[in-house]
Amino acid sequence: MYDITLIVNGVPREARVPARRLLSDCLRHDLGLTGTHVGCEHGVCGACTVLLDGEPVRSCLTFAVTVDGREITTVEGLATGGRLSPVQRAFAECHGLQCGFCTPGFLCTTTAFLRENPAPTDEEVLEGISGNLCRCTGYQNIVKSVHRAAELLAEEPS
Amino acid sequence: MKPPPFDYHAPTSVREAVEVLAEVGAHGKVLAGGQSLIPLLNMRIAAPAHLVDINRVAGLGEIRTDATGVRVGALVRHAAVERSAAASLAQPLLRQALKLVAHPVIRNRGTIVGSLVHADPAAELPAVLALLGGSVRLASTTGEREVAAADFFTGPMESATRPGELAVSAFFPAWDGGTKFLEVARRHGDYAMAGVAAAVRLDEDLRVTAAKVACVSVGPAPVVVDVTAACGGRPVASVEWGSVVAAVQDRIEPEADIHATADYRRHLTGVLVERAIKAAADV
Numbered sequence: 252m253y254d255i256t257l258i259v260n261g262v263p264r265e266a267r268v269p270a271r272r273l274l275s276d277c278l279r280h281d282l283g284l285t286g287t288h289v290g291c292e293h294g295v296c297g298a299c300t301v302l303l304d305g306e307p308v309r310s311c312l313t314f315a316v317t318v319d320g321r322e323i324t325t326v327e328g329l330a331t332g333g334r335l336s337p338v339q340r341a342f343a344e345c346h347g348l349q350c351g352f353c354t355p356g357f358l359c360t361t362t363a364f365l366r367e368n369p370a371p372t373d374e375e376v377l378e379g380i381s382g383n384l385c386r387c388t389g390y391q392n393i394v395k396s397v398h399r400a401a402e403l404l405a406e407e408p409s
Numbered sequence: 410m411k412p413p414p415f416d417y418h419a420p421t422s423v424r425e426a427v428e429v430l431a432e433v434g435a436h437g438k439v440l441a442g443g444q445s446l447i448p449l450l451n452m453r454i455a456a457p458a459h460l461v462d463i464n465r466v467a468g469l470g471e472i473r474t475d476a477t478g479v480r481v482g483a484l485v486r487h488a489a490v491e492r493s494a495a496a497s498l499a500q501p502l503l504r505q506a507l508k509l510v511a512h513p514v515i516r517n518r519g520t521i522v523g524s525l526v527h528a529d530p531a532a533e534l535p536a537v538l539a540l541l542g543g544s545v546r547l548a549s550t551t552g553e554r555e556v557a558a559a560d561f562f563t564g565p566m567e568s569a570t571r572p573g574e575l576a577v578s579a580f581f582p583a584w585d586g587g588t589k590f591l592e593v594a595r596r597h598g599d600y601a602m603a604g605v606a607a608a609v610r611l612d613e614d615l616r617v618t619a620a621k622v623a624c625v626s627v628g629p630a631p632v633v634v635d636v637t638a639a640c641g642g643r644p645v646a647s648v649e650w651g652s653v654v655a656a657v658q659d660r661i662e663p664e665a666d667i668h669a670t671a672d673y674r675r676h677l678t679g680v681l682v683e684r685a686i687k688a689a690a691d692v
C-alpha cells in the first residue's frame with residue numbers, strides 16, 4: 252500500500268492505495284468524488300477525463316501512485332463560490348447534456364480546450380471533443396455549447 | 410475491469426531503472442504514458458508481476474533538434490512534439506503523423522518512445538521511424554545500444570527491446586524533401602484501416618529523384634517500399650501510378666479483421682500511396 256497526497260481542486264487529499272488503484276477509482280472510492288464518471292476503462296469514452304496540472308488526461312489510464320503530489324481538477328472543482336463556470340453554464344443553456352453521464356468528461360475537456368484555443372472553428376471543436384463519446388445528444392448541442400462557452404469566457408475573463 | 414495486482418517500482422534515474430529491470434527480467438514491464446499498457450491491464454490481457462514506472466526518472470524529457478534530425482527522450486509526450494515548432498521544422502512528418510494518433514487527451518500522456526516499443530502494426534510512429542531510417546537507443550546494466558528501425562520492429566506488438574532493457578530515446582532523421590502522412594480510419598482518432606507515410610525528393614526540373622513509402626495496418630510491422638525506380642525519374646504529373654501502386658501492393662500482406670477485409674486494405678493502400686506521394690511532392 253502507498254500513502255499518497257493529491258491536490259484535488261486545490262485541497263490536499265491523502266489516500267492509502269494499492270499501486271494498481273486507477274486515478275478514477277481513487278477519486279471516486281477513496282476520496283468520494285463521484286462526479287468523475289467511468290464508462291469503459293479503455294481510454295475510449297472520455298467520461299473519466301480530469302485535469303492533471305491543468306491538462307486533460309484519462310483518469311482510467313493513470314495510476315494514482317504515478318501522480319502522487321500533483322494537482323488534479325475534477326468536475327467538482329470547475330465551479331467557483333457556488334457559481335457554475337462559464338463552460339458549465341454554456342452546457343446548461345444550450346442543452347448540451349441529457350442523461351449527463353458523459354458530461355463531466357466533456358466539461359473538463361472543453362475547459363482545457365478553450366484555454367488553449369479561445370476562439371475555435373467548428374472543425375477545431377470537433378477535433379477537440381473527438382475523444383469523448385455521448386450516447387444521448389447527437390453532439391449538435393455539445394458543439395453549440397462549446398462555442399457558447401467560448402463567448403461567455405471572452406465576456407468574463409477570469 | 411481493474412488491473413491485476415503487481416509490484417510497483419518508481420526509480421528516479423536511468424541507472425536505478427535498468428537495475429530494477431535487470432532484477433525482474435521477463436516478469437517486468439516498463440510503464441511510460443500507460444495509454445496502451447493500462448488498457449491491456451484493465452482488460453486483463455497483460456498481467457506483469459512487476460511494473461517499473463519511469464515517470465519520475467530524470468533526464469528523459471528532452472527533445473533535441475538539429476539539422477540532422479530530432480531525438481526524443483523516453484518521457485516526451487506526443488503532445489510535446491506536436492507543439493514543438495523546432496521539431497516540426499526539422500522533421501515535419503512527426504507533426505503530420507501525431508495529428509493522426511488517437512485524440513488530443515491521449516496524446517497528453519502517451520509517449521513517442523512508448524508507441525515505438527509497443528510496435529502496434531496499425532500505429533503511425535513506427536511507420537515514421539521506419540520510413541526515415543531512424544533508430545531507438547536501448548539501455549541496460551551492461552551499457553547502451555542503438556538499434557536501427559529496420560531491426561527494431563520484429564513483429565506485431567514485438568520490438569527488439571529485450572527483458573531488462575529500457576528504451577531511453579529515439580532518433581528521427583531529417584529528410585531533405587517533402588513528406589506526407591495520410592490514412593483512412595472509421596472514425597477520427599481510431600487506428601487506421603490503412604495508412605501511408607511518404608517521403609519524396611525532386612530535382613530542379615521537378616522530376617522524382619527519390620520516393621519511398623511506409624504502410625501501416627497491412628503487415629506484421631511497417632512495410633517500407635522504395636518506389637524511386639517505379640516513378641521512372643519523371644515529374645509527378647506524368648508518373649505511371651499503376652506501376653507505383655503495384656510495386657507497393659506486391660509487398661504488403663494485409664489481413665482481414667472486424668474493421669476491413671484484406672482486399673479493402675489493399676485497395677486503400679494503393680489509393681493512399683498515390684495521394685501521399687503527390688502531396689509530399691507538392692511542397
Ligand SMILES: Cc1cc2nc3c(=O)[nH]c(=O)nc-3n(C[C@H](O)[C@H](O)[C@H](O)COP(=O)(O)OP(=O)(O)OC[C@H]3O[C@@H](n4cnc5c(N)ncnc54)[C@H](O)[C@@H]3O)c2cc1C
Pocket residue numbers: 293294295438439440441442443444445446447448483509510511512515518519520521522523524526527529531532533534570574575576577598599600601
Ligand atoms: C483510445 C485510444 C486510441 C488510440 N489510438 C491510437 C492511434 O490511432 N495510433 C497510435 O499509434 N496509438 C494509438 N493509441 C495508443 C497510444 O498512442 C499509446 O500512448 C502509445 O501506443 C504508447 O505510449 P505510452 O507512453 O502510453 O506507453 P505505455 O502504455 O506506458 O507502454 C506501452 C508498451 O511499451 C513499453 N514501453 C513504454 N515505454 C518504454 C520504454 N521507455 N522502454 C521500454 N519499454 C517501454 C511498455 O512496457 C508497454 O509494453 C491509442 C490509445 C487509446 C487509449
Ligand code: FES
Pocket residue numbers: 288289290291292293294295296297298299300309310311312
Ligand atoms: S472510462 Fe476512461 S475513457 Fe472511458
Ligand code: FES
Pocket residue numbers: 347348349350351352353354384385386387388
Ligand atoms: S448526455 Fe447521456 S451520454 Fe451524453
